[in-house]
Amino acid sequence: MMRKNIKYLAILALGIIACEPEFDNPIDEAGTYTSGEADFSTYVALGNSLTAGFADGALYITGQENSYPNIVSKQFAFAGGGDFTQPLMSDNTGGALLGGTQILDNRFVLVFDADGNPVGPSVYTGAAPTTEITSSLDGSFNNMGVPGAKSFHLAAPGYGNVAGVAGGLANPYYARFASSTTATVIGDAVAQNPTFFSLWIGNNDILSYATSGGVGADNNEVPNLDPTSYGSNDITNTTVFAGVYSQLIDALTAKGAKGVLLNLPSVTSIPFFTTVPYAPLSPLNPDFGPQIPTLNATYAGLNLAFAGIGVPERAIEFSATGASAVVIKDESLDDKTAQLTAALTPTFGALKAALFGAQYGQARQATADDLLVLTSSSIIGKLNEARFAELVGLGLSQEEAGQLAVNGVSFPLEDKYVLTPAEQTAIENARTGFNATIAGLATAKGLAFYDAAADLAQAANGGIPIDGGAITSEFVTGGGFSLDGVHPTPRAHALITNGVLDAIKATYGANLPRVNPADYGTITLNNDVN
Amino acid sequence: MRKLLLFILFVSVTLVTYAGGYRVSVQGQRAVAMGHTGVAVVNSAELVFFNPAGLVYLENKLNVSVGASGIFTNVIYQNQGLGTSSETDSSVGTPLSLYGSYKVNDWMSIGLGVYTPFGSEVEWPTDWAGSHLVNNIELAAIYIQPVVSFKISDHFSIGGGPIYVTGSVNFNRNASRTTTDLEGNRSNITVDDSGVTNWGWSIGAMFNPTEDFHIGFNYRSEIIMEVEGGEATFSNFPNSPATPANGTTTFNAELPLPAELTIGLSYEYEKWVFAFDYNRQFWDVYKSLDLTFGNGSNSVNPRNYKNSSVYRLGLQYQATDKITLRAGYYRDETPVQPGYFAPETPRNDSDGFTGGLSFAVTPKLAIDASFFYLRFEEVDASYDFGTNSTGGRESFGGTYKSSAFAPGLGLTYKM
Numbered sequence: 032m033m034r035k036n037i038k039y040l041a042i043l044a045l046g047i048i049a050c051e052p053e054f055d056n057p058i059d060e061a062g063t064y065t066s067g068e069a070d071f072s073t074y075v076a077l078g079n080s081l082t083a084g085f086a087d088g089a090l091y092i093t094g095q096e097n098s099y100p101n102i103v104s105k106q107f108a109f110a111g112g113g114d115f116t117q118p119l120m121s122d123n124t125g126g127a128l129l130g131g132t133q134i135l136d137n138r139f140v141l142v143f144d145a146d147g148n149p150v151g152p153s154v155y156t157g158a159a160p161t162t163e164i165t166s167s168l169d170g171s172f173n174n175m176g177v178p179g180a181k182s183f184h185l186a187a188p189g190y191g192n193v194a195g196v197a198g199g200l201a202n203p204y205y206a207r208f209a210s211s212t213t214a215t216v217i218g219d220a221v222a223q224n225p226t227f228f229s230l231w232i233g234n235n236d237i238l239s240y241a242t243s244g245g246v247g248a249d250n251n252e253v254p255n256l257d258p259t260s261y262g263s264n265d266i267t268n269t270t271v272f273a274g275v276y277s278q279l280i281d282a283l284t285a286k287g288a289k290g291v292l293l294n295l296p297s298v299t300s301i302p303f304f305t306t307v308p309y310a311p312l313s314p315l316n317p318d319f320g321p322q323i324p325t326l327n328a329t330y331a332g333l334n335l336a337f338a339g340i341g342v343p344e345r346a347i348e349f350s351a352t353g354a355s356a357v358v359i360k361d362e363s364l365d366d367k368t369a370q371l372t373a374a375l376t377p378t379f380g381a382l383k384a385a386l387f388g389a390q391y392g393q394a395r396q397a398t399a400d401d402l403l404v405l406t407s408s409s410i411i412g413k414l415n416e417a418r419f420a421e422l423v424g425l426g427l428s429q430e431e432a433g434q435l436a437v438n439g440v441s442f443p444l445e446d447k448y449v450l451t452p453a454e455q456t457a458i459e460n461a462r463t464g465f466n467a468t469i470a471g472l473a474t475a476k477g478l479a480f481y482d483a484a485a486d487l488a489q490a491a492n493g494g495i496p497i498d499g500g501a502i503t504s505e506f507v508t509g510g511g512f513s514l515d516g517v518h519p520t521p522r523a524h525a526l527i528t529n530g531v532l533d534a535i536k537a538t539y540g541a542n543l544p545r546v547n548p549a550d551y552g553t554i555t556l557n558n559d560v561n
Numbered sequence: 562m563r564k565l566l567l568f569i570l571f572v573s574v575t576l577v578t579y580a581g582g583y584r585v586s587v588q589g590q591r592a593v594a595m596g597h598t599g600v601a602v603v604n605s606a607e608l609v610f611f612n613p614a615g616l617v618y619l620e621n622k623l624n625v626s627v628g629a630s631g632i633f634t635n636v637i638y639q640n641q642g643l644g645t646s647s648e649t650d651s652s653v654g655t656p657l658s659l660y661g662s663y664k665v666n667d668w669m670s671i672g673l674g675v676y677t678p679f680g681s682e683v684e685w686p687t688d689w690a691g692s693h694l695v696n697n698i699e700l701a702a703i704y705i706q707p708v709v710s711f712k713i714s715d716h717f718s719i720g721g722g723p724i725y726v727t728g729s730v731n732f733n734r735n736a737s738r739t740t741t742d743l744e745g746n747r748s749n750i751t752v753d754d755s756g757v758t759n760w761g762w763s764i765g766a767m768f769n770p771t772e773d774f775h776i777g778f779n780y781r782s783e784i785i786m787e788v789e790g791g792e793a794t795f796s797n798f799p800n801s802p803a804t805p806a807n808g809t810t811t812f813n814a815e816l817p818l819p820a821e822l823t824i825g826l827s828y829e830y831e832k833w834v835f836a837f838d839y840n841r842q843f844w845d846v847y848k849s850l851d852l853t854f855g856n857g858s859n860s861v862n863p864r865n866y867k868n869s870s871v872y873r874l875g876l877q878y879q880a881t882d883k884i885t886l887r888a889g890y891y892r893d894e895t896p897v898q899p900g901y902f903a904p905e906t907p908r909n910d911s912d913g914f915t916g917g918l919s920f921a922v923t924p925k926l927a928i929d930a931s932f933f934y935l936r937f938e939e940v941d942a943s944y945d946f947g948t949n950s951t952g953g954r955e956s957f958g959g960t961y962k963s964s965a966f967a968p969g970l971g972l973t974y975k976m
Contacts, residue, residue, distance in 0.1 A: 051635055052962040055939055058639050058646055093745035109644050123744050140743070143803040157743065157800070499947075499955030522739075544644025549955055550690070552739035556801035559743075 058544075064109040067540030069289045071107035074115060075173050075225035076100030077185060077216065077279070078232050078293075082176025083204065084117075086513035086520065087152075087555070089125025089138035090178055090204060094513075097521030097551060100174050100229060102528040106543045107227075117174040118208040126160030127203060129196055133160060135203060139514035140557035141507065149507065152514035157559025165193055168208045175220045177205045181235045181267060182465075183258040183275045185216040199263070221282050228283045229531065231293035231483070233276070233465045236267035237458045241298045242517065244404050244447035245362075245454030251461055266457060269464030276468050280476055291479035291534050293527075294466045296487035298402070298458055302506035303516035304450060305491065307403040310356040311411055312349065312440065319412060319440065323349045326440065333391060336374040340367055345395045356396040357403070357411055357439035362446055363453035368392030382426060390435065394443040400452045405506070405516040407448035411439040418442050479538035481530045487511075495526060498549040502526060510553045521551040583681035583700055583906050584819075584842060586871075586891075586913075587656040590628035590929035590971035594917025595875025596889020597933075598836035600825040601767065601777030602875070605973050606660035609674035611823070612765035612779040613708035613720030616662045616670040621975040623664075628929060628971020629657040636683065636907045638691070640959035645690040654682045658971075668712040670720075675705050678781075679728075679818050681906055688747050691957050692735040694944060695905035696749065702728040702786065702818055706763065721764035726818065728786045729755035732905070736798065737950040746797040748804070750860075752812050752852065754791030759784050761818075773829040783820035783846055789813050793854050811855035817846040825873070834877035842869050844896035863946040864903070869896040875915075882921070887931070889915040902942035907961050909940040919973065927973045935965040 056063070076082050076098075083090055084098025095101065095117050104115030120127070125138030137160060139152040177184070179202055184190050191209020195201030210219050220228070240247045247264030248255075250271070255261070258271050283290060298304045314320040326349055334346040345364075349355040372388030379387060397403070403411075415436045422432035435441050439448075450458070466484065473480035486495065487504070490511045494501035502523060503509035506516055511523045519527065525548040535541045589607030592599040599611030606624040608615040616624075632654040639646035662672035684697040703726065710720030736748040761784035768776045793812040798804045825838035844866035852860040875889035891913040897906070917931030943958020 052637050052937070052964040054637065054639060054960060054962055056641075058641050058644060063641065064644065093741075096745070106644065141801075143801050145802050147803045149803070155743070499949040499953035500951060544642060547643055549949065550738050552741060555741075555743055556799045556803050557743050558801050 064544060065540075065542045066107075066110040067536070067542070069535060069539040069541050070226040071110060071112035073113055073173075073223060073225050074100070074104055074107055074227045074229075075220045075223050076103075076176055076229045077220055077283075078176045078230060079180045079235050080176065080178035080518060081234060082174065082229070082231050083178050084174075084176070084524070085178040086515070086518045087125065087138040087140070088136060088154075088515035090120050091123045091125040091138055092119050093123055094521075095119055095174070097524050098174065098176065099524040099527040099531065100176065102524060102546060103229070103531055104173065106528065106532060106546065109543055110541060115173045116170070118168050118172045118204075121162040122158065122160065124155060124158045124160050127162040127164050128160060129164045129203065131163070134164070134196070135160070138555075140555050140560065141514060142558055142560055143556065152507070153560040155557060155559060156561045157557065162207075164196060164203045164206055167193070167206070171210070171219060171223050172208055173223070175216055177202055177216055179204065179235060180216065180232065181239075181258075182232050182272050182279075183267065185232060185279055186275055188213045188215050190216060217279055217282050221285070224286065225283065225288050228288055228290035229293065230279060230283070230290060232279070233267075233272060233295050233469070236272060236465065237295070237461050238298070238517070239264050240266045240454075241450060241458050242303060242404060244445075245450055245457070246447045249457040249461070251464075252457065266461045269461055269468070272465050273468040276465075277472060280472050280478070284476060284478075289478065289539060291481060291531055291538075292469050292473045293481045293483045293531070294469045295462050296484040297462065298450070298455070300484070300487035300491040300504055301517055302504050302509070302512050303405045304402040305504065306405050306506040306516060307408045307411070308354070309397040309399055309401050309403060310354045311408075312355040312357060314349075314351050314353070314355075316412070322440075323351050329434075332375070332378060333387065336371055339374050340370040342367060347394070347396050356398065358394055358441070358443045359397045359401060359439070359449045359451075360393050360443040360446055361395055361449075361451050362393060363451055364393045364395065366392045386422065386425065386427070386435070390442065397444075397449065400455075402450040402455065403444070404448055404450065407439075407444060410448070411444070413438055415442050477538070479534040481527075481534040483527060483530060486526065486530055490523075497522075498547060500549075502548060507554065514554055520553040522548045522553050525551040583679050584821075585632070585654065585656050585678065585680050587630045587632065587933075587967060587969065588658050588676050588678055589626060589660070590630075590917065590931040590969050591626070591887065591919065591973070592875075593630065593933055593967075593969060594887035594889065594915055594929070594931035595836055595877060596838075596873040596891045596913065596915050598825060598827070598838040598873045598875035598889060600765070600779050600823040600838050601775040601827040602834065602836050603767075603775060603827075605975075606662045606672060607658070609660040609662060609672040609706065609708050610658065610676050610678075612767060612777045613672060613710050613722060613763065614718045614765040614767040614779075615775070615777065616672050616708065616710040616720060617664070617668065617712040617718050618767070618769070619662060619664065619670070619975075621664070623974075623976050624660075624662045625974040626660045626929075626971060627658065628931075628969055629655055630931070630967040630969030631655055632965055632967040634682070634963065634965040636904070636961060636963040638904065638959050638961050640690070643690070645959070647686055647689040647691070650684040650686070654680055656680065662710075670710040672708045672710065673706070674708065675703065677701065677703050683905055683907070685904065688735065690959075691904045692747065693738045693947065694734060694903055694957060696733045696735065697731075698733075698905045699731045700728070700816070702726055708763075716769050717767070719764070719766045721762065724761040724763060724782070724784065726759050726761060726784050726786065728757045730757070730788065730791070730816070738955070740798070740804070740950055742797045742799045748798040749796050751794045751796070752791055752814070753794070754788045757786050757788050757791075759786060774826070776826045777824065779823045781821045783843060784818045785846075786816045786818060787813075788815070793852075795856070805854070805856050805858045812852050814850070814852045816850065819843045819846050832879040836873075836875040836877075838871075838873040838875075840871040840873070842871070842896065844868055847896070861948070862903070863901065865898055865901050866896040867898055869894045884921075885919040887915075887917045887919075889913075891915075893935075900943060900945040902940070902958070902961070903944045904957075904961070907963055909937055909942065909961070909963075911935050911937040911963075925974060925976050929971040929973055930969070931971070932966070932968040937963040
């Protein structure tokens with residue numbers, strides 16, 4: 032009897048346990064998600080700031096945690112993916128020190144006024160940066176994204192040599208985790224024996240030229256195949272890019288690793304180049320509107336001279352009723368300094384004619400085809416102190432100098448603030464060449480390929496719908512770009528993650544869960560700024 | 562003895578029920594064991610809750626029933642498309658009931674009841690996928706009710722009385738899916754209040770066509786719990802004038818405890834009692850959970866519940882002089898409409914399986930034991946009326962499955 036009772040009690044206990052709810056098809060059951068032909072056990076991500084999780088003008092922990100490789104790795108974990116380590120910064124302040132001296136700026140945060148209206152991005156000063164570049168990290172890291180890296184940097188020995196950081200010969204981010212002073216990024220990546228990799232490189236090969244308003248050289252114009260001779264704001268030669276990219280792929284696939292390649296978006300998809308309008312000068316602006324008659328009277332004399340020397344299309348005039356385009360210096364124009372000076376001398380005298388000639392020798396008003404960089408917004412319509420001092424030094428009165436030194440109004444916006452059509456063409460030609468290399472190698476090597484450029488273009492032209500809204504490339508409010516106007520938000524990283532996962536599914540048949548971009552944040556609000 | 566064990570096993574592995582929304586139907590050990598029927602069962606002082614009209618037909622002068630159950634609830638969640646999954650921390654709720662009735666004379670009885678018909682305790686892991694809807698919630702309402710019961714004739718009686726409610730709430734959730742402070746900590750809000758009181762009432766009637774056949778009716782009024790000046794704590798919000806300040810402020814909110822109408826019958830045949838109850842719960846009063854905070858922010862959460870029904874069956878068998886066995890079943894329809902399935906009250910249609918027994922220690926004192934098991938269908942559901950940080954409407958959903966298991970013990974005393 033007792034034994035029987037125990038049996039019944041056991042059945043009763045089982046009955047109680049059976050009360051625990053259980054799904055018909057629990058997702059943690061083997062086979063729910065699969066890796067297809069890929070093996071995600073060791074995933075290494077290579078790239079630049081986009082891969083590193085750089086955002087808001089800085090690298091910081093939460094940005095790194097929301098980098099697309101880190102999000103992708105969590106999805107890989109559903110189908111055999113292993114640990115994914117990142118060279119995390121020391122804080123969420125951003126910025127970094129070299130030997131105790133700050134060499135990298137803190138992150139941007141979005142500041143609001145007391146009424147709750149946005150003021151704009153500002154550098155966070157609520158805490159001091161604590162990441163010390165000279166304290167190198169131990170071990171290797173799955174996320175090998177190095178902010179600032181161009182294609183050829185990944186194969187450059189010494190790129191992580193901390194001794195070279197101060198002189199600009201090495202990269203401070205890579206210096207933190209390079210395996211040796213002579214290590215290469217690709218070497219450190221391959222040493223981890225990746226079974227799967229992602230490669231998103233080449234953005235900076237055009238972007239540093241673009242964000243600097245095209246002050247660098249285009250090494251495709253006069254082919255320059257020696258990247259060691261490049262300036263930091265140059266466009267990389269497409270042949271150099273093709274060579275180094277191919278070399279990177281060969282190294283990564285040497286042991287049979289599979290991977291995914293991402294291509295390069297157009298600068299016209301990025302708010303850094305699309306936020307500031309070419310015609311921002313409003314007659315309603317109290318600092319500008321009342322000056323319009325005086326300015327137009329002055330420019331009338333100049334316009335006559337433009338007509339007289341055969342370039343009437345360069346005439347400058349501000350509208351009293353609508354927004355006017357800024358005045359820019361277009362280096363692709365014929366330099367008419369001498370002719371202009373000659374034409375103006377009878378009216379203005381030699382000194383002022385020479386000044387005018389030099390100031391407007393390559394000037395014109397901007398058009399819809401010109402892209403003003405984000406950083407121009409804070410200087411347009413403001414007095415250019417350097418030019419002012421220069422003009423005073425040349426003998427102009429304070430008043431005259433002041434009138435001639437207003438950025439974009441009387442003093443043409445310098446090259447670094449404007450991407451002219453010629454500069455855009457140089458960028459776009461290089462990008463097209465780079466992307467052809469990337470897509471071609473993906474096909475040739477049977478690698479997955481994600482057309483990130485297409486998604487970013489969609490974000491910039493209508494937006495990408497997500498739960499509860501859309502992701503657009505609108506600065507601050509669009510949800511796609513962080514406060515530096517160039518780098519993605521966590522939400523955009525989630526979008527990129529889905530693109531990468533889709534590409535991997537298409538190529539390798541992997542079935543992985545996607546992420547919901549609406550679960551990922553955008554920009555950070557904070558008023559701890561000076 | 563062996564038959565008895567088999568019977569217990571049978572009822573144990575069969576199933577039992579809760580009720581929809583945050584109604585918790587555990588208002589008497591004997592009733593629970595019979596599928597929570599009772600509007601027409603003349604059995605014990607549990608009638609204070611089920612139908613005060615029936616108290617006057619109890620044989621004894623004094624009747625006391627006390628009991629408590631431990632409710633073990635589990636909810637699991639997953640979303641196959643996103644690979645997210647979660648489960649609630651098995652929470653244990655302890656609804657209790659205390660009832661007493663006293664026969665003043667042949668035509669009048671009075672009684673008093675203390676019971677907890679509403680409550681909810683759900684604890685998801687902090688910052689889980691649905692944390693913008695709920696991290697954890699604890700609701701409780703204690704009803705205190707004096708009743709009086711009048712016998713109009715041997716065939717008809719009425720009864721009823723006022724209800725005094727005291728309630729408490731503690732609710733935490735994240736501010737949105739994405740809002741964090743600079744360090745990435747999720748911004749969240751806790752609201753807490755207790756000693757929220759209000760009044761309601763219930764009225765019942767009983768009709769006895771024959772000595773063995775009872776028909777019951779009972780109506781319990783709706784009671785709106787109004788929180789004024791409760792404590793709200795904002796944590797981990799970024800330091801920005803665009804978001805609420807961290808710290809403590811007040812909140813106002815209303816939570817309805819809906820009215821419930823019950824009609825039912827019972828029939829006694831030799832050693833058997835059969836009971837059937839039909840509950841109509843007037844959940845349509847629960848339109849929206851709106852919170853207004855002292856710092857100027859507010860939270861609007863459409864609920865849009867609909868009225869719902871519960872169908873209950875119960876059976877009692879007098880096995881021996883000392884042992885009475887009970888079993889029951891109920892079908893509980895959810896008041897939650899499609900698109901409004903919020904994880905703070907993850908209730909879909911369910912089947913309840915109940916069982917229990919009474920053991921008469923002496924002719925005056927009996928120990929009552931009951932249990933119920935509430936089985937919910939696996940359901941793909943979503944809450945489509947969330948509001949994101951920029952005012953957009955967003956959805957949160959997946960597959961849910963819940964269960965509840967509640968063993969309980971009580972005492973019945975009569976003299």
